Amino acid sequence: EDQVTQSPEALRLQEGESSSLNCSYTVSGLRGLFWYRQDPGKGPEFLFTLYSAGEEKEKERLKATLTKKESFLHITAPKPEDSATYLCAVQAHGSGNTGKLIFGQGTTLQVKP
């Protein structure tokens, strides 16, 4: 069964304190791994797509990496506005003709000034 697990569930950082969020996945065949950001009361906002092990993508203070079993979202020198829930999702070859996403439960990040 395709599965995604994120850790930690919650993370508190001081402004400027770098850290990483983990996404472990088990899929029948990975088509893509997605990172989304979700603010309270809003829908998920797309951040990155990674397709194969060794791939990395960056956007401002965020950097996503991918291995065959997990992905990391590295946050460098975070600011309070980076506070949000970060969701990881996979799209598996077993999804057939749909491309449906399988999400983890999310990591809620709080960055204090």
Next chain:
Amino acid sequence: GAGVSQSPRYKVAKRGQDVALRCDPISGHVSLFWYQQALGQGPEFLTYFQNEAQLDKSGLPSDRFFAERPEGSVSTLKIQRTQQEDSAVYLCASSLLAGGLRTDTQYFGPGTRLTVL
């Protein structure tokens, strides 16, 4: 351009009432998805449309849930005889291409928060 929109943003229903949730995808997007998000959890897949065809409804929790996209654009998720366990945020997402062709970004709407009393 305009993103995915959903209405209403909030819906309160008494147990046993029927509700209808609307999704307006990004214009021209072929694929449309519905997800259910319980409090503190990640979204869970409900159903998928490619244009007007419902190709996957494997995530619908029961036969009380019904979705349609008759003209290949706007979609409606209907829940009959609502139960307390139906309380959740219902998210709609759209993507440009057909789901089976390639990995494609899904863009989400703001969601409808359904509370069943």
